[in-house]
Amino acid sequence: MKKVLLIALAIAMVVSLAACNQTTPAQSSEAPASQEASQAPASESAAAASEEFTIGFSQSTLTNAFFVGMRIGVLDEAEAKGVKVVEVNANGDIATQTSQMEDLISQGVDAIISNPIDSDAIVPSEQKAVDAKIPVIYCDRGSSSGNYTSFIATDNVAMGAIAADKIAEFLTEKYGEPKGNVVEIQGLMGTSAAKDRGQGFNDQIAAKYPDITIVASQAGDFNQETSLNVMTNILQANPDIDAVYGHNDDCTLGAAKAIEAAGKMKLTGEDGHIYIIGIDGIMDALNAIKDGKIDVTIAQDPVGMGANAVDLAVQVLGGETVEKNVKQPFKVLDASNCMDETNWAIAAAAQMGS
Amino acid sequence: MKKAAMVPTELRKTSGASNFIAKNMMLIALIGLCALLAILNSRFLTVTNLYNVLIQNTTVGIVAIGMTFVIITGGIDLSVGSVVALCSALGAGMIKHGGLPWGAAFVGMVGIGIGIGLSQGLLISRVKMPAFIVTLGMMGIARGLTMVYLQGMTIAGLPTEMQFVGNGYIGGVVPTAVVILLSVFIVGFYLLKYTSFGRALYSLGGNREATELSGINVKRVETMAYTFNGMACGIGAIILISRLGSAITTAGEGLELDAIGAAVIGGASLAGGRGTMLGTFIGVMILGVLNNGMNILNVDPFFSDFVRGMVIIVAVLIDTLRTRSEIK
Numbered sequence: 001m002k003k004v005l006l007i008a009l010a011i012a013m014v015v016s017l018a019a020c021n022q023t024t025p026a027q028s029s030e031a032p033a034s035q036e037a038s039q040a041p042a043s044e045s046a047a048a049a050s051e052e053f054t055i056g057f058s059q060s061t062l063t064n065a066f067f068v069g070m071r072i073g074v075l076d077e078a079e080a081k082g083v084k085v086v087e088v089n090a091n092g093d094i095a096t097q098t099s100q101m102e103d104l105i106s107q108g109v110d111a112i113i114s115n116p117i118d119s120d121a122i123v124p125s126e127q128k129a130v131d132a133k134i135p136v137i138y139c140d141r142g143s144s145s146g147n148y149t150s151f152i153a154t155d156n157v158a159m160g161a162i163a164a165d166k167i168a169e170f171l172t173e174k175y176g177e178p179k180g181n182v183v184e185i186q187g188l189m190g191t192s193a194a195k196d197r198g199q200g201f202n203d204q205i206a207a208k209y210p211d212i213t214i215v216a217s218q219a220g221d222f223n224q225e226t227s228l229n230v231m232t233n234i235l236q237a238n239p240d241i242d243a244v245y246g247h248n249d250d251c252t253l254g255a256a257k258a259i260e261a262a263g264k265m266k267l268t269g270e271d272g273h274i275y276i277i278g279i280d281g282i283m284d285a286l287n288a289i290k291d292g293k294i295d296v297t298i299a300q301d302p303v304g305m306g307a308n309a310v311d312l313a314v315q316v317l318g319g320e321t322v323e324k325n326v327k328q329p330f331k332v333l334d335a336s337n338c339m340d341e342t343n344w345a346i347a348a349a350a351q352m353g354s
Numbered sequence: 355m356k357k358a359a360m361v362p363t364e365l366r367k368t369s370g371a372s373n374f375i376a377k378n379m380m381l382i383a384l385i386g387l388c389a390l391l392a393i394l395n396s397r398f399l400t401v402t403n404l405y406n407v408l409i410q411n412t413t414v415g416i417v418a419i420g421m422t423f424v425i426i427t428g429g430i431d432l433s434v435g436s437v438v439a440l441c442s443a444l445g446a447g448m449i450k451h452g453g454l455p456w457g458a459a460f461v462g463m464v465g466i467g468i469g470i471g472l473s474q475g476l477l478i479s480r481v482k483m484p485a486f487i488v489t490l491g492m493m494g495i496a497r498g499l500t501m502v503y504l505q506g507m508t509i510a511g512l513p514t515e516m517q518f519v520g521n522g523y524i525g526g527v528v529p530t531a532v533v534i535l536l537s538v539f540i541v542g543f544y545l546l547k548y549t550s551f552g553r554a555l556y557s558l559g560g561n562r563e564a565t566e567l568s569g570i571n572v573k574r575v576e577t578m579a580y581t582f583n584g585m586a587c588g589i590g591a592i593i594l595i596s597r598l599g600s601a602i603t604t605a606g607e608g609l610e611l612d613a614i615g616a617a618v619i620g621g622a623s624l625a626g627g628r629g630t631m632l633g634t635f636i637g638v639m640i641l642g643v644l645n646n647g648m649n650i651l652n653v654d655p656f657f658s659d660f661v662r663g664m665v666i667i668v669a670v671l672i673d674t675l676r677t678r679s680e681i682k
Contacts, residue, residue, distance in 0.1 A: 064506035189655050218648075219655035223604045224508075225594065229410040233649030236403045237395060250602070257598060261521045284510045284600070352505060 055313050056104030057087040058097060058114040060141070065282065066302050067115065068351055069344035070139060073306025074113060081314050094121045101125035105132050111149075111313040113306075115139045123147075135316045139309045140302070150312050152326040154300045156193055159330055160200025163277050166296050166332065167243045168209050170275040179211035180242035183234055185220040185227050185255050187247035194222070197247045197279060215241065220251040227254025228261075235262050243275035249285035249297055252278030256293045267292035268335065281333055283345040289338040299331045303344045380619060380636050380669070387640065391647040398650055405529055409521075409597075411642035412531040413438065413590040415635070417609060418616040419542040420471075420586030422634045423579040425617050426546075428559040428626025429478065429485040431580065433470070434587050435609035436496035439602075441466050441591035443500045446509040446601030449516075456516045464588035470496065471584015475577035493610070501603055510600035520596030531593050538589060543631040545582075555579060559626030615662075616641055619669040640665065 057074050061067055071087070078085045086109060090097035094117050104112055105128050112129055114136060116122035123145045129136050135149035142151040168178035184201065187194030198217075205212050216234045220227030227250060235241065235258060244259075246252035256276055259265050266273040269292070278285055281299025288294040305328045312322050333343065341347065392399040417434050424431045445463035448454045454462070470492065477488045522530045546552035554575045557565040566572045590609075595601050620637030622629030644665065648658040 061506075063501055066506075186655060189659075216649070216652045217655075218652065219658075221604075221607075223607060224598055224600070224602050225605060228598065229645070230649050232406050232410065233403075233646045234652075236400075236406060236646075237397050237650040237652070250604070254598075261597075282508075284508055287510070349507075352507075 052084070053110045053314065053317050054084040054086060054108075055310065056101075056107070056109035056112040057085050058101055058104060058112060059087065059089045060097065060115045060117040061092045062089050063092070065345055065348040065352065066140075066280075066300070068348040069302035070115065070306040072344075072347055072351055073303035073308075074310055075306075076303075077307035077310040081310060083310060083314060090117060092117060094118050097122070098125045102128060105129050105134060109134065110317055111135045111137065113137045113139060113309045113313060116141050116143055119144045135313065137309050137312050137316075139305055148324075149316055150322050150324055150326060152305055152308055152312065152328050154305070154330055155327045156196030157200035157203075158327070159279050159298045159300075160197040160202075161204040162200075162298055162330075162332065163197075163245050163279065163296075164201045164204035164209065166277050166298075167245060167275060168212065170295065171212065171242055174242065177211065178209045181213050181215045181238060181240055183231070183238070183241055183244045183255070184214055184217040185231060185244060185246040185251040186217060187220065187222045187251065189219050189221075191222075194247050201245055220246065220254060222248050222250050224250045224254040224257070227251045228257045229254075231255040231258035232262065235259065235264065241274055243277065246276070246278040249278045249280045249282045252276050252294055252297070253284055253288060256288060260293070265293065268295055281331070281343060281345055283349055286333065286338045286343065286345055289333065289335055292335070296332060296334045297338075299333050299343060299345075301328055301331055301344060303342070303347055304328060379672070380621065380633065380640065384636055384640050384643065387643055387647070391643065391650070394647075395650050398647065403646070403650075405532070407639070407642045407646045408532045408535065409529050410646070411638050412535045412593045413606075414609060414612045414616065414642075415535045415638045416538050416586050416590045416593070417583075418613040418634050418638050419538055419631065420583030421610075421613040422617045422620070422622055422629045422631065423542070423546075423555060424485075424583050425614070425622045425624060426555045426559045426626065426629045427576050427579045428562070428624075429576070429579070430489065430614070430624065431474070431583050432486065432489040432610050433474065433492035433496055434583065434590075434613055435606035436493045436500065437467060437470050437584065437587040438591045438594060438606035438609060439500045439604075440470075440496040440503075441588050442595045442601045442605050443503050443509065443603075445591060446512060446595055447503065449512055450509050456513055460592050463591050464585055467584040467586070467588025467591070468581055469584070471581040471587070472577065474584070475580030478580060479573040479576035500605075504601065504603050506603060508600050508602045512595060512599050512601075514599070516596050517599055518596075520593050520598070531597070534589065534593060538586065539631060539635060546631055551575065551578065556627055559628070561627075612641060615666045619666060637669075 055078065059067060059071060062071065075085060086104060086107065088100040088104065090100055097117050102125055112134055114122065116138065119142055122143045126136050126143050126145060126147060130147050138148055138151040140153055142148065142153065167182060171180045172178050186198055205214060215238045218230045218234060220230050227246065231254060244252065244255045246255055259274055264274065276294045277296045278294065279298045281297045285294060285297045289297065308326065308328060312326065315322050397403065417438065421431060421434065441463045444466055445459045448459040448462055449456050474488050474492055477483045478485045519530050524530050524533060554565065554570045557570065558572055558575055562572060594605055616637035617629060617634045618624065619640055620630065620633030622634065641662065644662060648661065
């Protein structure tokens with residue numbers, strides 16, 4: 001009897017999980033559908049006026065605000081340019097993305113904008129597009145083959161260097177010259193983002209600011225909890241810290257919490273304030289800048305990246321040659337502009353309704 | 355598990371003495387590590403820093419206590435990191451979106467942890483699914499649900515009073531989180547040492563068939579071990595969101611390795627039947643002091659992973675050599 005109950009329980013669990021599984025993609029595919037419907041009239045009328053181009057947009061996921069921002073950029077720019085967009089979302093699954101790419105090719109889209117889940121796994125479907133003479137433009141993540149038409153991404157090395165310049169600027173304000181003790185909270189070791197953001201920062205400090213000492217470089221793993229612990233330990237070893245550079249906003253948010261927990265938090269403008277500079281521009285970081293706990297986040301611009309990808313596609317379809325590797329500009333956000341509606345995190349939050 | 359089951363009972367009895375030595379070996383290692391760090395950096399051995407080490411390791415410590423229960427039965431729980439993430443996400447959601455007072459949300463979080471632990475325990479003990487597979491599956495399920503629920507965002511801006519639990523000090527002196535850790539530790543210590551449930555856990559891990567034959571409800575004991583571990587995950591999640599003031603998608607990543615590592619360093623055997631609360635506590639502290647020390651000394655992060663891994667391997671090596679000599 002008990003056994004029967006237990007088996008029933010297990011089955012119920014599996015069924016409920018399966019149900020969960022089904023609702024998730026359904027929900028996320030619903031949103032794009034209604035979005036398309038609402039803008040369809042606009043793009044149709046515009047398309048009637050100009051040439052009729054259809055762009056396939058293959059997205060890796062929409063569970064991250066960054067990619068929601070990219071989608072906003074693509075859709076808005078397509079509407080402005082009078083281009084039709086067929087969008088698909090792989091929900092983080094490589095196999096799904098491959099078959100979706102193939103579907104786009106067989107539908108005969110004029111160009112494909114893609115954010116690959118994996119830069120190796122995308123190569124076979126990219127080859128099919130190339131064979132079908134469909135230009136492929138990658139956004140944020142590229143492919144390892146090099147057969148694509150264009151690849152647009154943010155320059156992580158440059159962002160690291162700008163972070164060094166910003167810290168030097170703050171320290172010059174404080175001491176009259178760029179000097180002081182700086183902590184670097186690194187990202188997840190082994191990722192290209194952590195490597196490039198670290199390299200850009202360290203090279204710039206070494207080359208331009210000999211009096212700035214990096215007293216500690218420890219891994220915060222792009223994780224708030226780890227960064228909180230690591231920064232707490234670093235504060236223990238180094239009581240006199242002037243500034244913190246984090247490889248992303250989770251690193252700096254964790255560091256800010258450590259400074260707060262240690263009773264050393266002084267807001268921007270107060271005496272003894274520790275300058276904190278991060279990268280990415282997520283909502284929590286924008287709020288922390290508004291509150292004066294963090295000074296700067298160097299924001300990537302996924303909205304602009306999506307828009308530029310559409311522009312590149314239109315240029316290619318118009319017969320122009322485009323750069324193979326395009327660097328997407330980034331924005332330095334501080335208290336003066338952190339709450340601008342054009343910031344990707346704010347635009348994405350509005351879109352996601354949270 | 356098979357190997358331990360083959361060891362005759364008399365031999366297992368004599369292992370008490372060597373077990374004692376091994377336990378002290380890790381304590382000696384911990385003291386030695388602290389002494390070394392104190393010599394290398396004068397800022398290591400201060401009250402603030404020792405509190406730092408304790409506070410930083412409250413979540414992993416509490417989860418390691420639950421993990422020890424599971425490991426003693428000869429099982430494993432790979433889902434703890436994801437369960438902590440799910441409990442913290444849902445708890446933060448209850449406060450932020452559900453409008454629940456944080457105390458009520460905390461109870462809910464422990465409830466979710468218990469529910470997950472119980473269902474895993476039932477699948478493992480009654481349906482006889484391998485613990486590795488059940489908890490590996492739950493690792494994915496709980497992390498996935500967390501991602502779906504949070505949609506890649508964090509839930510921030512939780513009530514500031516809540517931070518008393520994670521960052522506050524009782525009477526301005528003793529960190530609240532440390533008091534919670536020690537309370538769970540004492541409960542675990544009492545259960546293992548002074549209750550028939552604790553004795554049944556060891557017996558089950560040592561020899562399942564014999565335990566079953568002696569009339570102990572093995573399935574119930576095993577289920578309770580996973581349920582206790584689920585509860586520990588809920589409590590760990592409470593401390594985590596109270597410290598961060600937010601729930602994050604990456605919460606508890608890699609926590610299962612730290613918890614298993616701590617238990618194993620503390621003398622728990624993955625073969626089952628062995629493990630103590632004091633040992634696990636020492637294991638947590640060794641890993642915690644290592645992390646803290648490497649940050650303070652600014653050791654290259656690539657190298658710190660290596661050191662952590664080496665410590666676990668060496669501890670297990672000692673454990674394996676000892677078990678082998680016992681069998682001979």
